[in-house]
Amino acid sequence: MSHIVQIKTQVRDATAVQAACQRLGLAPAVQETVRLFSGTATGLTVRLPGWKYPAVFDVTTAEAKFDNYGGHWGDQKELDRFLQAYATEKAKLEARRRGHSVTEQQLSDGSIKLTIQVAGGAA
16 A cells, blocks of 8 residues: 655754765765854754855754755755655664665655565565
């Protein structure tokens, strides 16, 4: 039986953050305190292409902090790409942790289709 799932992403897994960075060819995320325009933030910092300031993810609270000044200091699409990669990598990690196999397909609209093979069928 097939199911389509949409995921609202909360960044809570440092391993999946690193996998998303690697997937997108970004520098590895670093746990640090950084200065944003309006203050400081502590967490895993991800440096997105073309962004003036990094995006910062606190994996204990799932809080994300970033300052792209409405797109003037960084294109929102880059953050969206990262969040999509994170969600994909997190889903794959969890499925494999439970002993399931995963196949991935990039769709023409930019979305990603994951097929998770569980005992007795696909989910």
